[in-house]
Amino acid sequence: MRQRDNATIFIILFFHRGVKGVFPLQIGSVYINGYAALAPMAGVADRAFRELCIEYGAVYVVGEMASAKGISLGGSKSRELLLLTAAERPAAVQLFGEDPAVMAQAARQAMAYGPDIIDLNMGCPAPKIAGNGGGAALMRRPELAAAITAACVQSVPVPVTVKMRLGWDAEHLNAVELARLCERAGAAAVTVHGRTKAQMYAPPVDLDRIREVRRAISIPLIGNGDVIDGPSAQRMFDETGCNLVMVGRGALGRPWVFRQIQAYLSEGTILPEPPLPERMDVMTYHIEQLCAYNGEFLGMRQARKHAAWYMKGIRGAARYRQEIGALSSLEELRALAKKVISNSEQLM
Numbered sequence: 001m002r003q004r005d006n007a008t009i010f011i012i013l014f015f016h017r018g019v020k021g022v023f024p025l026q027i028g029s030v031y032i033n034g035y036a037a038l039a040p041m042a043g044v045a046d047r048a049f050r051e052l053c054i055e056y057g058a059v060y061v062v063g064e065m066a067s068a069k070g071i072s073l074g075g076s077k078s079r080e081l082l083l084l085t086a087a088e089r090p091a092a093v094q095l096f097g098e099d100p101a102v103m104a105q106a107a108r109q110a111m112a113y114g115p116d117i118i119d120l121n122m123g124c125p126a127p128k129i130a131g132n133g134g135g136a137a138l139m140r141r142p143e144l145a146a147a148i149t150a151a152c153v154q155s156v157p158v159p160v161t162v163k164m165r166l167g168w169d170a171e172h173l174n175a176v177e178l179a180r181l182c183e184r185a186g187a188a189a190v191t192v193h194g195r196t197k198a199q200m201y202a203p204p205v206d207l208d209r210i211r212e213v214r215r216a217i218s219i220p221l222i223g224n225g226d227v228i229d230g231p232s233a234q235r236m237f238d239e240t241g242c243n244l245v246m247v248g249r250g251a252l253g254r255p256w257v258f259r260q261i262q263a264y265l266s267e268g269t270i271l272p273e274p275p276l277p278e279r280m281d282v283m284t285y286h287i288e289q290l291c292a293y294n295g296e297f298l299g300m301r302q303a304r305k306h307a308a309w310y311m312k313g314i315r316g317a318a319r320y321r322q323e324i325g326a327l328s329s330l331e332e333l334r335a336l337a338k339k340v341i342s343n344s345e346q347l348m
Contacts, residue, residue, distance in 0.1 A: 025243050027220055028159025028188035030090050030116050032244065034059030036233060036261045039224060039248035040094040040119065040163070042126075046302075048289035050088045052282075053251060057258035060244070061091050062163075065121045065129075068097030068106035082113040092117035092161065096124060098133035098144070100151040107152040107160070117188075118156055120149060122178070123165040125197040136197035139178055140168050146181035153186030163191040163224075166209050169198035173209065176216045183217050191222035191246055201249070210240040222246050229257065230264020230271075237265075253309025255282065276314065276344050280337040283310040287333055300328050307333065316343060 024031040038045060038053045040062035050061040063081060070078035084091050093115040097103045107118050122145055124135030131137070138145040145162075153160045162182045167173040179190045192213050194205030205225035214221045223242035227233050228250035236245045251257050256274055263269040274282070286306060291299030307324045311317040320340060327333055 025220055027117060027161065030159055032060045032090060034262065035237075035245060035265050036227070036258050037061065037222065037244055037246045038251060038258075039246045040065055040092075040121070041248055042124075043302075043305075044252065046290070047083060047085060047088070047293055048286060049255070049306075050091065051085065051289065052255045052286050053258055054088050056255045057262045058247075058251075058255075059090075059258075061088050062117075062119050062246075063091065063093050065094040065096045065124065066106075066110075068095045068099070068103045071095070071106040071109050072102055082110050082115075084113055084115060090116040092119040094119040094121050094163070095152075096121040096129060096134040097148075098138065100144075100147045103148045104151040104155040107156045111156055111158070115158060117159050117161055118152060119161045119163055119191075120152060121163055123163050123191075123193055123197075125165070125200050130197060136165055136168065139164060139174060139197065140172070142174060142178045142181050145178055146185045149182045149185035149187050159188035160186065161189040161191065162187050163193070165193045165195055165197055166206060167196050169196050172196075175209065175213050179213045179217050179221075183219050187219060189220040189222060189243075190217065191224050194223070194225040207236065207239040210236075210242065214241040220244065224248065226250075227261075230261050233261045234265060253283075253306065253312055255286070273313075277341050279310060280341055283307060284334060284337050286310075288330060291330055296330060297328075300330070300333070303327065303333065307336075311340070314340065314344070316340075 024033045036058060037060035038050060038058045042064050045064050053061060066078045066081035082093050093110050093113065095103060095106050110118060121135055122138040124130060129135035149160060149162060164175055164178055166175045175192055182190055192210050194207060194210045210223050220243040222244045223236045223240045224246040227236055227245045227247045233245045236242060247257060260271045263271045287303040290303050304324050304327060308321045311320045323336055
């Protein structure tokens with residue numbers, strides 16, 4: 001999982017095999033060398049996972065969304081979501097909320113954690129977010145969304161970006177309008193998830209609609225949705241003209257997807273999934289880091305969903321997932337990983 005040095009990365013990108021865009025990508029004052037970023041998944045993209053994805057080749061990461069109101073009130077949970085380390089750069093913190101003044105204040109407070117970028121969530125479809133006027137609900141109020149963007153841009157010295165969807169539903173596809181407004185308000189880049197709020201995470205993303213946004217703005221565009229490997233990343237680049245792809249669910253239990261994308265786009269090589277022993281080693285390391293950062297009691301509870309994702313596609317995965325639901329210690333996790341490998345070897 002050793003990372004290439006910057007010179008090697010630049011050489012690889014210079015001989016890019018047809019992907020649209022210019023490298024390194026510049027977002028405001030931030031330079032990004034590569035192809036794929038980690039999406040800001042709530043409850044998933046925490047410090048342990050972000051660092052792991054960087055080790056495997058993610059070139060930019062965005063942290064879990066944090067409530068602007070919670071930050072302004074000094075909530076401890078919000079502070080935890082803003083924490084960034086030297087091992088996960090370049091990195092953004094993501095804020096959500098519906099009040100320009102509160103969002104601007106939260107952006108200023110977030111600067112204490114040293115983010116390279118402030119990202120504004122205008123695409124989350126979750127009822128508890130959109131139902132309270134934040135996230136994707138801002139797509140129904142584009143002027144307010146632009147006001148929030150402008151307020152944050154004026155409040156912080158780092159680039160401000162916006163993550164959105166195609167619109168609220170099929171009758172209100174206004175990503176082009178919102179992207180233009182955000183650009184005028186000073187946004188340094190936009191990320192577009194190729195579905196509406198109503199569609200949640202199905203059907204397949206609409207790449208043509210993402211391309212419409214690319215044609216409408218002059219700032220960088222990050223394409224998001226259904227990127228799970230090198231070929232799907234290439235398709236996102238080719239069919240949308242985006243400058244960077246963002247990987248969300250495709251990285252769950254598969255942080256090596258960034259290495260696969262890098263190999264395919266730079267060399268035309270399709271890397272296979274890692275062998276089972278390596279897969280279990282990565283899972284164990286990931287969860288050890290979770291426990292190191294959050295304590296074993298909380299870390300193991302957070303680890304259960306990750307462990308279940310790492311088991312996907314393994315023979316006997318349903319049975320292992322039942323055992324995962326009862327895990328409470330690292331010792332139990334390590335024993336399960338050894339069991340999975342041993343059972344697999346006996347079937348060979």
